[in-house]
Amino acid sequence: MRLDVMTMWLSLAAFAGATVLYAYYFLSKRATFSWYASFLTGLGFLCLTASIGLHSSAVEGSRLVGPYSVVLAAWALVLVYFIVEHLIKLKVYGTVLVPAALLALIVAQLMGAGAPVGHLAPGELALLENWRVAVHVVLIVFGNAGFLIGATASAAYLGLEAQLKSHRTSTLFKRLPSLAQTDSIARRAIAFAFPVYTGGLLLGVLYAVETDQAGWWADPRVMMAGVVWVVFASYLYLQYGRGVSGKTAARVALVGAVLVIALAIIARTLPMGFHIFAVAGA
Amino acid sequence: MHLTLVGLSHKTAPIEIREKLTFPAHVQPQALSALTRTDEIAEAVIVSTCNRTEIYAVAGTEGGTDAVIDFLCEFHDLDRHELARYLYVVEGHAVVKHLFRVVSSLDSMVVGEAQVLHQVKEAYDLSCESGASQRLFHKLFRQSFEVGKRVRTETAIGENAVSISYAAVELAKKVFDTLEGRTILVVGAGKMSELTAKHLVSHGVASVLVANRTYERAVELADKFEGTPIPYDQLFERMREADIVISSTSAPGYVIGKHQVAAVMKGRRSPLFLIDIALPRDVDPQVNDLSGAFVYDIDDLNGVVNSNLEERMREARRAEVIIEEEIASFEAWIESLSVEPTIAAIRTGAEAMRQDELAKAFKRLGGLSEADISTVEMMSHAIVNKMLHAPTAVLKSAATEKDGYQLVEAVRRLYGLDADHETLHRVRGLRALLRRSDPAPKEDEGDTVGC
Numbered sequence: 001m002r003l004d005v006m007t008m009w010l011s012l013a014a015f016a017g018a019t020v021l022y023a024y025y026f027l028s029k030r031a032t033f034s035w036y037a038s039f040l041t042g043l044g045f046l047c048l049t050a051s052i053g054l055h056s057s058a059v060e061g062s063r064l065v066g067p068y069s070v071v072l073a074a075w076a077l078v079l080v081y082f083i084v085e086h087l088i089k090l091k092v093y094g095t096v097l098v099p100a101a102l103l104a105l106i107v108a109q110l111m112g113a114g115a116p117v118g119h120l121a122p123g124e125l126a127l128l129e130n131w132r133v134a135v136h137v138v139l140i141v142f143g144n145a146g147f148l149i150g151a152t153a154s155a156a157y158l159g160l161e162a163q164l165k166s167h168r169t170s171t172l173f174k175r176l177p178s179l180a181q182t183d184s185i186a187r188r189a190i191a192f193a194f195p196v197y198t199g200g201l202l203l204g205v206l207y208a209v210e211t212d213q214a215g216w217w218a219d220p221r222v223m224m225a226g227v228v229w230v231v232f233a234s235y236l237y238l239q240y241g242r243g244v245s246g247k248t249a250a251r252v253a254l255v256g257a258v259l260v261i262a263l264a265i266i267a268r269t270l271p272m273g274f275h276i277f278a279v280a281g282a
Numbered sequence: 283m284h285l286t287l288v289g290l291s292h293k294t295a296p297i298e299i300r301e302k303l304t305f306p307a308h309v310q311p312q313a314l315s316a317l318t319r320t321d322e323i324a325e326a327v328i329v330s331t332c333n334r335t336e337i338y339a340v341a342g343t344e345g346g347t348d349a350v351i352d353f354l355c356e357f358h359d360l361d362r363h364e365l366a367r368y369l370y371v372v373e374g375h376a377v378v379k380h381l382f383r384v385v386s387s388l389d390s391m392v393v394g395e396a397q398v399l400h401q402v403k404e405a406y407d408l409s410c411e412s413g414a415s416q417r418l419f420h421k422l423f424r425q426s427f428e429v430g431k432r433v434r435t436e437t438a439i440g441e442n443a444v445s446i447s448y449a450a451v452e453l454a455k456k457v458f459d460t461l462e463g464r465t466i467l468v469v470g471a472g473k474m475s476e477l478t479a480k481h482l483v484s485h486g487v488a489s490v491l492v493a494n495r496t497y498e499r500a501v502e503l504a505d506k507f508e509g510t511p512i513p514y515d516q517l518f519e520r521m522r523e524a525d526i527v528i529s530s531t532s533a534p535g536y537v538i539g540k541h542q543v544a545a546v547m548k549g550r551r552s553p554l555f556l557i558d559i560a561l562p563r564d565v566d567p568q569v570n571d572l573s574g575a576f577v578y579d580i581d582d583l584n585g586v587v588n589s590n591l592e593e594r595m596r597e598a599r600r601a602e603v604i605i606e607e608e609i610a611s612f613e614a615w616i617e618s619l620s621v622e623p624t625i626a627a628i629r630t631g632a633e634a635m636r637q638d639e640l641a642k643a644f645k646r647l648g649g650l651s652e653a654d655i656s657t658v659e660m661m662s663h664a665i666v667n668k669m670l671h672a673p674t675a676v677l678k679s680a681a682t683e684k685d686g687y688q689l690v691e692a693v694r695r696l697y698g699l700d701a702d703h704e705t706l707h708r709v710r711g712l713r714a715l716l717r718r719s720d721p722a723p724k725e726d727e728g729d730t731v732g733c
Contacts, residue, residue, distance in 0.1 A: 030436055164457065165570060167582040169589055174442070178459035179553060243551040245573040 004054035007047045008071075012109075014044030015078075015102040022095040026175055034094070038085075041098050045078045048105075069137060070108035070264070074101040076145040084149060084189065092175060093185075096152050132207045139200030140225075144260050146193020147232060151257030153186035154250035161247055183246040186253055187239055194232050201225055224263040231256040285377040285418075288350040288369060289329075289336030292391050295368035303358055303365075305330040307408060313357060314414040322349035325419045327409040329384070331401045333391050336384075338377065340418055347371055378422065378612055382605045385430035387439070394439040394594045399430040421615060429608045436604060439597040442590030447481045449586045450557045453578060454482065454526055457555050462486035467524035468509075469517065469538070470531030471499040474559045476506070478528050483507055491524060493517045495531070521546045527556045529564035540568040547572055557583070621677050624690055627699045628673065632666050 021037035024030075052075060055068075081097045156176050163173045176182070208216035216222060235252045238244045290303065305313055305328045317326045317339070325340040337350050351369065355362045372380050383389045387398050406423040409415040415423070434440055443449040451461070458464060464487050468475050471494045479490060490509030493516070494500035500511035512520050521527065521543075531537055538556065547554060558565040558579040570577040578586075640662055644650065650658070673693065680689040693699075 028436075160456070164453070164576050167578065167585060169586060173456070174438075174593075178455060179457050180459040243549060245551070246553070247573050 002054075002058060004051045004058055007051035007054060008105075008109075011044040011047035011051060012102070012105055014040045014047060015098055015105065018044060018094070019099045019102055022098055026092065026095040027171065037094060037098070041078060041094065042082075045075070045082070048075050048078070068108070069141065070104050070111065072137070072141050073144060073264070074104035074108070076141045077101045077104065077148060080142065080145040080149055080189075084185065092177065093149070093152060097149065100148065100152075130207070132203055136200050136203040136207065139196050139203065143193045143197025143200055144264075146189050146196065147228075147253075147260050148257055150186045150189035150193065151253045151260075153182045153189060154253035154257075157182040157186060157246055157250045158254070161250075179246065183249075186250065190232055190235055190253060190256075194236055197229065197232070201229060220266060221263065224259065224266065228256060228259045228263060231259060284341055284346065285374055285422075286339050286341045286347045286350065287336055287372040287377045287380060288339075288347060288354065289334060290368045290370065291334035291336070291389070293389075294370055299365075299368050300333070300335065302360060303335045303354065305335065307404065310405075310408045311412045313353075314409055314412040316357065317350070317353050318412075318414045320349055322346045325409075325416050326414045327405050327419060327423065329402055329405040331398065334384075334389075338381065338419070338422075340416075347373065375609070375613070378609050379605065381422065381426050382429045382608055383602075385426045386433040386601050386605060387430075388433075388598050388601055388605075392444055393591075393598055394441075394444070396434070396440055399427065399434075402430075403427060422612065425608060425612055429605060432604050432608070433601040437597040437600045439594055439601055442593050444587055444590055444594065446559070446580070446583045446587060447478045449583050449590070450478050450528075450578070451481050451485055453576075453583075453586065454555050454557075455485070457553050457576060458525060460486065461526075463488045464525040465489045465491065465523050466526040466528060467491045467493065467517075467521055468503065469493050469527060469529040469564065470560065471496075471503040472530040472532070472560075475528045475530035476503060478530075478557060478559060479507060482526065482528075487526075491520055493520070518542045518546055521554075522550070525552060525555065527554065527565075528559065529556065530559045531564050532560070533564060534562060536564060536566040538565045538569065540566050540572065543569045543575055544572055547574055550574065559583070621680070621690055624694060624699065625674050625677055628693070628697050629670060631697065631699075632670060636662050636666050 018037045018040035021033050021040060025033035025037055048071070052071065077097060078101045081093065081101075084093065157179060159172060160176055160179055160182060163169060164179070177185075204222075205216075208222075231252060235249060235256060238252060239249050290300065292300070295303075310328055310330075313328060314326055317323050317328075317337070322341055322343050322345050323339050324342045327338045329336045329338070337354070339346060339350055341347065341349070351362065351366070351371075354360070354369075355365055380389070381402075385399050385402050387393060387395050390398055402423070406415065406419070406427075409419065443452040454461060454464075461482060464482075466479060466482055466487050466489075468479050468490060471492065479487075483490065490504065490507040491512050492500040492504040492507075492509055493512050493514050494503070495514050497511065497513060500514075503509075504511040527538070529538060538558075543554070543556075553574045553576060556565050556569060556575065556577045558577060561580060563579050565577050565579070567577060567579070569575050640659065643658070644655065677690060677693060
């Protein structure tokens with residue numbers, strides 16, 4: 001078995017273990033479990049990093065496209081989660097984000113992330129082997145990770161708000177952080193992700209213009225990315241410019257997250273448009 | 283020797299009796315000294331709180347329990363027959379369980395309160411200072427503190443508010459995360475709003491606004507919190523500054539309506555938390571429909587308290603499991619004590635045998651050099667140690683097993699140790715510590731004893 005495949009399976013196992021431990025921590029609130037969960041998440045992250053690196057060496061440079069970009073998204077999600085956990089000392093989000101990363105890895109495996117990417121025409125290959133493409137993909141992946149973390153906090157906000165309104169308190173209510181904290185996490189994560197995502201989009205657009213790609217703007221992926229950008233721009237405007245209630249802002253963030261997920265699915269299933277090389281085997 | 287506990291608590295005695303039987307810290311050295319001066323009591327700890335007075339003792343003789351009851355009557359000059367109605371007596375294994383339940387606050391009036399662990403620690407410290415605690419109580423009480431800590435960290439028994447005013451604080455924290463720097467507006471200068479405001483201020487609220495129809499009463503209450511009195515007609519204008527509103531007026535109808543709060547919430551980003559503790563209610567319940575406004579009336583707060591109490595009872599069941607684990611660990615320790623004299627006796631016998639045989643061998647051999655003697659001695663040591671290593675390990679392991687004592691007794695017969703009456707007495711004495719186990723007082727009724 002190839003070493004990159006082995007380390008990928010190890011990271012899957014570590015994330016699965018961490019998922020169970022985070023769930024147990026969420027229910028029991030025993031700090032020991034959160035420590036072991038963080039340890040396994042860290043181990044999984046290192047294995048995944050090693051797997052990405054080894055895969056890159058084995059295939060002489062990973063193409064940051066197709067199902068493999070889902071692997072990168074999972075990696076970015078865990079990295080951003082660690083940064084959030086370090087900054088705000090809230091382990092409870094691991095209960096949602098680590099399973100999300102695990103799910104992304106499983107989906108990537110099912111889509112054949114480890115398999116060789118389909119043959120590309122020499123012209124397409126030349127287009128892809130450019131630093132701008134790499135930076136574009138990395139920025140988009142990190143931007144999406146930030147958006148998803150913001151949306152998770154927004155979902156927590158809506159859940160908490162509903163319970164406070166109905167005067168009923170459940171285990172979920174007691175375990176989640178306060179309304180103020182969830183709102184602040186959502187705002188900060190999206191405020192961090194938005195310029196990163198914007199940078200990624202701009203770089204992509206500039207590269208498409210530079211390389212004279214006809215009709216690049218009509219690519220469904222490009223168009224949906226534009227919609228995602230508008231939704232999160234509206235979120236930031238509503239939060240910072242208009243000072244709307246946390247509930248309205250949280251709903252906008254969730255709409256944005258649904259679009260990010262839809263975009264990820266569409267981009268990998270529709271064999272059409274400028275990003276056609278992103279479809280496995282195409 | 284056996285463990286005994288004589289005491290009374292809020293479950294068995296009214297406050298008129300409990301207050302007669304207290305042992306304040308300054309009288310405890312004298313009381314402990316009087317208690318342990320007799321032959322009947324070897325070790326003692328007196329736990330005296332507003333809800334319980336309990337004397338834990340290691341009794342040297344069968345009459346130890348009676349000696350403790352006599353001491354209680356004499357020390358407080360009370361009639362034994364009158365007092366006996368309120369007392370409970372627990373013995374042996376059940377004492378360990380009772381103490382572990384007490385420090386875990388499962389036996390407290392408010393299950394999950396944190397104070398009792400600290401009070402038992404103080405009682406143990408006083409006993410140590412008076413020299414009334416020795417090896418057994420050092421182990422028992424130190425382990426009980428570990429039990430208390432485990433229960434608090436591994437369960438959520440002390441986490442949720444069980445009083446109305448603290449529930450309000452907890453809910454406010456769920457909205458704002460921290461109360462530091464927040465502003466509260468008190469509407470009506472009644473006792474309940476004052477109490478709730480006091481709780482909020484103690485959690486870091488920065489400024490207090492007080493509105494009352496009688497301005498002088500507003501000034502009076504504001505002074506207590508170094509707050510600001512405001513004229514009643516500016517109520518909704520100043521509500522914009524507030525994060526939390528506590529309302530407790532005696533008005534016959536709603537004083538805070540939906541339209542007024544909607545105007546306050548316009549263009550506002552932070553939530554508004556309204557606590558309505560008035561009866562009839564002051565805040566129109568429809569205010570809760572407004573985005574960012576959360577209204578809790580007295581029934582809602584009671585609902586939170588009841589739900590929290592149920593949660594504590596669920597956590598108490600988890601705590602009982604921890605207590606059972608810790609009791610097993612304490613019993614294993616007691617069993618290991620009973621193994622120690624057996625191991626020591628085997629080793630002493632083997633050493634005596636080794637010395638005898640060496641003396642005979644040296645006499646027969648004669649003329650051995652210093653180096654030869656040393657080699658033979660080392661060899662004999664090594665043989666004895668190797669021979670005894672396995673039985674020692676098996677005995678130590680048997681000490682933690684349920685029927686391990688059967689193996690210990692078999693070993694004693696094999697090595698002919700039961701002829702050693704002193705060791706036998708020690709072993710039996712240690713086991714007897716836990717054997718005399720009367721049923722523990724039930725949580726809802728408590729054991730009483732007639733003397």
